[in-house]
Amino acid sequence: MGRVQDKVVFITGAARGQGRAHAIRLAEEGADIIAVDICTDIATNAYPLAGPEDLEETVREVEKLDRRIVARTADVRDPAALKAAVADGVSELGRLDAVVAQAGICPLGTQDAQAFLDAVTVDFNGVVNAVDAALPHLADGGSVVATGSLAALVAGSTDNPNNGFGGLGYSLAKRSVAAFVNDLALVLAPRKSRANAVHPTNCDTDMLNSDLMYRQFRPDLDNPTRADALPAFPVMSAMGVPYVQPRDVADAVLFLVSDESRYVTGMQLRVDAGGYVRRRPQQPPF
Numbered sequence: 001m002g003r004v005q006d007k008v009v010f011i012t013g014a015a016r017g018q019g020r021a022h023a024i025r026l027a028e029e030g031a032d033i034i035a036v037d038i039c040t041d042i043a044t045n046a047y048p049l050a051g052p053e054d055l056e057e058t059v060r061e062v063e064k065l066d067r068r069i070v071a072r073t074a075d076v077r078d079p080a081a082l083k084a085a086v087a088d089g090v091s092e093l094g095r096l097d098a099v100v101a102q103a104g105i106c107p108l109g110t111q112d113a114q115a116f117l118d119a120v121t122v123d124f125n126g127v128v129n130a131v132d133a134a135l136p137h138l139a140d141g142g143s144v145v146a147t148g149s150l151a152a153l154v155a156g157s158t159d160n161p162n163n164g165f166g167g168l169g170y171s172l173a174k175r176s177v178a179a180f181v182n183d184l185a186l187v188l189a190p191r192k193s194r195a196n197a198v199h200p201t202n203c204d205t206d207m208l209n210s211d212l213m214y215r216q217f218r219p220d221l222d223n224p225t226r227a228d229a230l231p232a233f234p235v236m237s238a239m240g241v242p243y244v245q246p247r248d249v250a251d252a253v254l255f256l257v258s259d260e261s262r263y264v265t266g267m268q269l270r271v272d273a274g275g276y277v278r279r280r281p282q283q284p285p286f
Contacts, residue, residue: 044115151170
């Protein structure tokens with residue numbers, strides 16, 4: 001039996017990257033999946049988002065593991081679409097045990113005010129909307145996992161004015177996710193359910209492997225390549241690694257969805273290779 005055998009997990013942003021990794025890792029351990037993704041681009045976000053073919057690949061990967069999956073195209077900014085997707089999934093799969101609010105964008109490098117709003121409405125409102133859609137169906141003892149970001153926890157990173165208004169919105173949204181999870185944990189506690197956040201450092205996904213991110217890490221170059229940016233990536237860790245893999249984050253999500261974490265709630269779990277502790281102010285002696 002797997003660590004999440006026969007649980008049903010709702011995952012946003014499931015078409016590729018971390019969302020797909022979560023779907024596959026949970027399916028490996030026995031879960032069935034309700035998967036949603038926008039499957040189209042957002043104008044203020046400079047790198048391409050997942051498409052329908054990516055969501056289809058997630059479906060294939062989960063089904064190869066002999067687990068069931070209900071996949072829907074839905075924008076996390078649209079509460080009605082998320083509620084319909086969850087209702088379809090629960091109708092077909094019979095229950096809901098966890099939600100992983102993963103969907104996110106990082107519209108850096110623009111002074112367009114809409115980029116600020118898009119980052120906030122996708123990266124924070126999208127988390128709230130996912131929980132709102134899931135909560136009426138979520139079994140007692142269930143789990144909510146939301147994706148934050150190391151960069152948002154470190155002042156002067158994505159909120160640096162040089163990163164534009166989208167970066168400011170990203171930081172606000174991800175900090176708000178951390179605060180939301182902290183209070184949601186208290187709200188869910190009477191049901192023996194829990195709420196936790198994971199905060200990855202650089203993760204080896206399409207978001208990181210984009211011209212936009214290469215320019216952020218190598219602003220000294222006009223047209224940096226991945227090879228140019230790679231030596232700069234380790235600045236976000238203490239272990240000297242350029243990034244973590246989606247599977248590394250998925251392993252943390254698996255723990256938080258499983259009953260192994262039944263008394264773990266309100267946690268800010270950083271999968272960051274020591275990036276946060278490298279930057280934190282020195283603590284006073286006790």
